[in-house]
Amino acid sequence: MSDPLIVDIHTHVYPPAYIDMLRARNKVPYIHDPSDSGPPRLIILSSDDDSNIPLDQRGRPVDSSYSDIKVKLDFMDKHGIDCSVISLANPWLDFIGEEQASEWAQKINDDLESTCAQVNGAAASSNKISRLFAFGTLPLGATEQVAVADEVHRISTLPHIRGVIMGTTGRGHGLDDPELEAVWGALQDTQLMLFLHPHYGLPDEAFGGPEIVRRYGHVLPLALGFPLETTIAITRMYLSGVFDRFPKLRILLAHSGGTLPFLAGRIESCIVHERIFTVNGGSIPGPQRDIWDVLKTNIYLDAVTYGTAGLKAAVEAGGGSTDRLLFGTDHPFFPPLNEEEDQWTSVTTNYKAISASFGEDQDAVAAVLGGNAVRLLNLK
Amino acid sequence: MSDPLIVDIHTHVYPPAYIDMLRARNKVPYIHDPSDSGPPRLIILSSDDDSNIPLDQRGRPVDSSYSDIKVKLDFMDKHGIDCSVISLANPWLDFIGEEQASEWAQKINDDLESTCAQVNGAAASSNKISRLFAFGTLPLGATEQVAVADEVHRISTLPHIRGVIMGTTGRGHGLDDPELEAVWGALQDTQLMLFLHPHYGLPDEAFGGPEIVRRYGHVLPLALGFPLETTIAITRMYLSGVFDRFPKLRILLAHSGGTLPFLAGRIESCIVHERIFTVNGGSIPGPQRDIWDVLKTNIYLDAVTYGTAGLKAAVEAGGGSTDRLLFGTDHPFFPPLNEEEDQWTSVTTNYKAISASFGEDQDAVAAVLGGNAVRLLNLK
Numbered sequence: 201m202s203d204p205l206i207v208d209i210h211t212h213v214y215p216p217a218y219i220d221m222l223r224a225r226n227k228v229p230y231i232h233d234p235s236d237s238g239p240p241r242l243i244i245l246s247s248d249d250d251s252n253i254p255l256d257q258r259g260r261p262v263d264s265s266y267s268d269i270k271v272k273l274d275f276m277d278k279h280g281i282d283c284s285v286i287s288l289a290n291p292w293l294d295f296i297g298e299e300q301a302s303e304w305a306q307k308i309n310d311d312l313e314s315t316c317a318q319v320n321g322a323a324a325s326s327n328k329i330s331r332l333f334a335f336g337t338l339p340l341g342a343t344e345q346v347a348v349a350d351e352v353h354r355i356s357t358l359p360h361i362r363g364v365i366m367g368t369t370g371r372g373h374g375l376d377d378p379e380l381e382a383v384w385g386a387l388q389d390t391q392l393m394l395f396l397h398p399h400y401g402l403p404d405e406a407f408g409g410p411e412i413v414r415r416y417g418h419v420l421p422l423a424l425g426f427p428l429e430t431t432i433a434i435t436r437m438y439l440s441g442v443f444d445r446f447p448k449l450r451i452l453l454a455h456s457g458g459t460l461p462f463l464a465g466r467i468e469s470c471i472v473h474e475r476i477f478t479v480n481g482g483s484i485p486g487p488q489r490d491i492w493d494v495l496k497t498n499i500y501l502d503a504v505t506y507g508t509a510g511l512k513a514a515v516e517a518g519g520g521s522t523d524r525l526l527f528g529t530d531h532p533f534f535p536p537l538n539e540e541e542d543q544w545t546s547v548t549t550n551y552k553a554i555s556a557s558f559g560e561d562q563d564a565v566a567a568v569l570g571g572n573a574v575r576l577l578n579l580k
Numbered sequence: 581m582s583d584p585l586i587v588d589i590h591t592h593v594y595p596p597a598y599i600d601m602l603r604a605r606n607k608v609p610y611i612h613d614p615s616d617s618g619p620p621r622l623i624i625l626s627s628d629d630d631s632n633i634p635l636d637q638r639g640r641p642v643d644s645s646y647s648d649i650k651v652k653l654d655f656m657d658k659h660g661i662d663c664s665v666i667s668l669a670n671p672w673l674d675f676i677g678e679e680q681a682s683e684w685a686q687k688i689n690d691d692l693e694s695t696c697a698q699v700n701g702a703a704a705s706s707n708k709i710s711r712l713f714a715f716g717t718l719p720l721g722a723t724e725q726v727a728v729a730d731e732v733h734r735i736s737t738l739p740h741i742r743g744v745i746m747g748t749t750g751r752g753h754g755l756d757d758p759e760l761e762a763v764w765g766a767l768q769d770t771q772l773m774l775f776l777h778p779h780y781g782l783p784d785e786a787f788g789g790p791e792i793v794r795r796y797g798h799v800l801p802l803a804l805g806f807p808l809e810t811t812i813a814i815t816r817m818y819l820s821g822v823f824d825r826f827p828k829l830r831i832l833l834a835h836s837g838g839t840l841p842f843l844a845g846r847i848e849s850c851i852v853h854e855r856i857f858t859v860n861g862g863s864i865p866g867p868q869r870d871i872w873d874v875l876k877t878n879i880y881l882d883a884v885t886y887g888t889a890g891l892k893a894a895v896e897a898g899g900g901s902t903d904r905l906l907f908g909t910d911h912p913f914f915p916p917l918n919e920e921e922d923q924w925t926s927v928t929t930n931y932k933a934i935s936a937s938f939g940e941d942q943d944a945v946a947a948v949l950g951g952n953a954v955r956l957l958n959l960k
Contacts, residue, residue, distance in 0.1 A: 374788045405783045423850035462842035465887025470803035507845025513893035
């Protein structure tokens with residue numbers, strides 16, 4: 201069999217206009233450019249904006265990998281990736297207020313669309329698939345949710361947009377917010393994929409306070425805070441009945457669902473034993489569909505777990521088929537610390553985990569590496 | 581092959597002396613007994629001690645299942661359980677200050693020991709195994725950690741004590757606290773199993789605030805807060821190098837590790853990419869053993885995940901063998917809401933998950949149901 205097509209569905213960019221906007225800010229999220237004393241610093245996490253740390257050491261160095269699409273294409277070549285579905289990196293437009301939200305979303309989405317068109321137009325005709333597609337971004341801070349829904353409808357007509365990326369706070373009140381109903385409706389109607397991604401992590405107190413968090417660098421916020429944030433967000437969405445009211449929503453969860461596949465059984469058990477839900481004769485509805493049904497019908501998972509245990513749970517939670525799992529890299533995050541490394545450890549670890557988990561079934565490997573993305577996102 | 585021996589390693593009690601102490605208190609944890617207007621209420625979670633809720637509806641009803649060992653034995657008979665390793669339920673002695681900590685620990689441990697001796701002495705001689713063993717409890721609030729270590733050594737000589745149960749806060753500062761080194765040393769020396777169990781969950785803010793938490797009853801704190809708490813606690817313990825300094829510690833993690841098996845890959849990847857660890861040329865040591873080695877050497881997991889996805893990840897994280905997974909029920913928690921049910925749904929769900937995960941290998945099923953507990957805890 202020929203080499204499988206490889207599609208990266210978890211790969212981020214900051215278009216130049218977004219970078220310029222971050223440079224003009226001086227609170228999170230922002231870019232500090234010390235000019236002569238080193239590379240610019242990207243400070244997107246509140247925990248990184250620590251006044252005990254000199255400004256030119258805060259956050260992480262930001263280089264052209266974040267905004268120069270040529271660097272993304274080189275990264276793809278180096279790792280054998282045929283096609284990338286790029287998405288704005290966190291924190292997206294979460295911090296943009298109502299006056300400018302729609303304008304910024306249109307600007308970013310049109311920029312993503314034209315980047316895809318330009319790159320695909322210039323690519324060699326021997327390619328098996330277009331090089332780039334994109335997940336758009338939404339003006340969640342807009343006054344009216346209908347403005348958000350309008351942008352969903354608008355971008356669904358753009359040739360290279362295949363979904364939208366969204367954070368876990370939605371319009372600021374979580375994903376069980378009634379102010380998101382029009383957005384869920386628009387996503388269901390257009391069948392755009394919703395790529396749900398963390399950014400805020402957990403409050404420092406969850407880890408034992410800021411001193412404990414700092415002690416271990418970024419490990420607690422990134423290794424635990426991010427996936428736990430995703431798990432909480434999707435669980436609230438599920439508990440509030442979103443999947444009962446919008447049974448055809450399609451959601452791609454970052455980092456294989458945070459921890460949702462592992463905890464689905466416990467969530468279901470706690471619901472069955474919860475007196476306040478009317479399914480148990482209680483006072484509020486509770487979800488009407490069981491979580492396994494939602495996992496098999498509405499939810500897709502990226503394969504970004506860096507190990508076989510996560511991948512096997514992800515597949516098992518979806519009913520045992522590899523048809524809902526999609527390869528991703530999280531580029532440009534987690535670059536190698538040793539710059540002499542040719543391929544990125546963060547990427548090869550995920551490649552190896554896919555091979556170790558499903559290697560006995562080459563069709564399953566090909567599905568996870570690219571076939572599922574091609575089918576689900578209609579990539580050509 | 582004959583029916584496999586079934587051992588429940590996750591099953592809690594409140595000895596009568598502990599119940600009496602809770603009755604005498606009026607802040608969390610406490611028991612409120614309304615005498616004429618219904619059964620006593622057990623209020624152990626801060627979130628349950630809500631002044632908006634009438635006192636006689638707060639928390640959960642507490643009946644004899646919590647303290648009467650006859651009820652435990654009936655539950656065992658009804659569910660085919662041959663042997664239970666009972667442990668004090670949360671919040672253990674976490675709230676007992678230094679003056680009384682050691683005295684209470686001795687009282688509880690001696691009580692557990694005599695309950696086991698009494699029940700086993702009265703049991704039919706046809707039983708294949710003793711009916712009861714116990715995990716002891718520790719006086720973690722004692723002034724000196726050596727007093728805690730002394731109690732570890734003392735109970736290691738009691739005939740029916742096979743380990744200790746501990747919460748995630750240790751001596752109040754988490755499990756990466758240097759004030760626990762003597763305790764880890766004593767546990768390693770005695771080879772008593774440490775059963776690590778959650779109680780505190782996550783701060784309400786992690787879920788979006790108290791109003792959101794209340795909206796869904798106990799689901800968010802119990803389904804997500806508990807396992808995420810366990811994951812954070814064991815990860816801090818690992819990051820601080822406890823398993824480097826005490827390479828023979830044996831830890832049984834409640835609820836299959838919270839979410840540790842699922843997140844182990846991401847934790848390992850974040851460590852490999854974390855600049856502050858000396859393994860990467862940084863400023864602090866970081867763990868010297870990789871997390872997979874710890875999962876295969878030091879960590880055991882209960883099989884309390886209510887689904888096959890959790891169980892398969894638990895086994896995969898431990899290297900693919902079912903030798904580290906142990907059946908449990910969480911009795912007396914999660915009783916059926918419909919009192920007419922004969923067997924408890926929370927128990928049958930776990931039985932079914934074990935059978936569905938490993939049913940093609942009857943030796944593996946037998947190991948998980950009881951064989952592993954017999955071997956690892958030296959049950960006779």
